[in-house]
Amino acid sequence: MDRAAPHALRKGPGTVSMINNKEGYGALTKLFHWLIVILFALQYIGANIMTRIEWEDTFAGLSQAFYYNWHKSLGLVALGIAVFRLANRYMGRLPDWAPTLTNGEQRFIHRSEQVLYFAMFFMPITGYLYVMSGGYGVMLFGIWQLDNPIGKWPEMEFVTKWMHIVCAWVLLAGILGHLGVVLRHQFIVKDGLIKRMLPGRG
Ligand code: HEM
Numbered sequence: 369m370d371r372a373a374p375h376a377l378r379k380g381p382g383t384v385s386m387i388n389n390k391e392g393y394g395a396l397t398k399l400f401h402w403l404i405v406i407l408f409a410l411q412y413i414g415a416n417i418m419t420r421i422e423w424e425d426t427f428a429g430l431s432q433a434f435y436y437n438w439h440k441s442l443g444l445v446a447l448g449i450a451v452f453r454l455a456n457r458y459m460g461r462l463p464d465w466a467p468t469l470t471n472g473e474q475r476f477i478h479r480s481e482q483v484l485y486f487a488m489f490f491m492p493i494t495g496y497l498y499v500m501s502g503g504y505g506v507m508l509f510g511i512w513q514l515d516n517p518i519g520k521w522p523e524m525e526f527v528t529k530w531m532h533i534v535c536a537w538v539l540l541a542g543i544l545g546h547l548g549v550v551l552r553h554q555f556i557v558k559d560g561l562i563k564r565m566l567p568g569r570g
């Protein structure tokens with residue numbers, strides 16, 4: 369499976385590039401990748417806290433409202449990063465496949481990357497549509513109340529809420545599959561695949 373983008377930008381071997389090239393992922397891809405990993409981890413942890421405690425309860429000294437505000441706010445930050453990440457992916461060209469990946473793994477990685485990119489947009493957009501159509505709104509970082517361009521719309525609220533929740537758990541399976549490939553290469557194949565996504569020239 370050829371990974372070259374039509375508008376390929378190349379750099380010499382051994383150099384660290386801001387964008388992807390034939391030899392490896394660029395610094396921006398790595399930065400966006402790990403920022404999204406951190407934000408998604410916070411989203412899953414925070415969501416499970418906020419949906420399990422009562423309105424008047426606290427967890428680790430923080431109120432349910434705090435968790436909701438930060439879940440919504442960090443989700444929108446993740447959406448912003450996803451926009452830059454997607455644009456960055458279309459610059460340069462994807463690196464060649466790691467030589468240790470089987471054909472089956474290449475196909476799996478290709479499809480799972482599409483699912484992960486889709487989810488990076490679908491999760492925040494459904495979350496946003498849900499809270500706006502439900503009339504709950506977004507208090508960005510507990511400070512700024514965002515305008516609600518939708519207003520109360522119960523059908524939309526119902527559909528987007530369940531899309532958000534179902535996609536969250538389907539996505540988790542995708543992330544675990546993605547992680548599974550990396551862990552298999554780390555501990556069984558022992559080819560250090562993860563270095564391709566770490567700072568420096570992996
Ligand atoms: C990176 C993006 C996001 C991820 C990964 C994410 C993930 C999750 C997860 C795992 C849940 C718990 C699902 C369950 O109940 O089992 C959840 C719930 C929720 N999310 Fe998000 N979310 C994201 C973005 C957003 C955004 C941007 C908003 C709103 C602006 C939002 C609003 C909500 C709300 C209100 C709930 C509670 C749903 C309920 O009533 O049970 N989320 N989210």
Ligand code: HEM
Nearest residue numbers: 397401405408457466481484485543547550561562564565
């Ligand atoms: C601890 C969790 C994770 C680890 C250890 C990890 C590791 C990696 C590694 C090593 C690669 C490079 C694979 C290659 O050789 O081509 C990669 C690529 C990728 N990962 Fe992850 N990943 C994790 C979580 C995530 C999450 C949560 C997402 C998105 C929601 C994600 C999205 C992607 C995408 C889209 C690529 C392809 C490169 C790109 O275009 O950005 N990863 N990951």
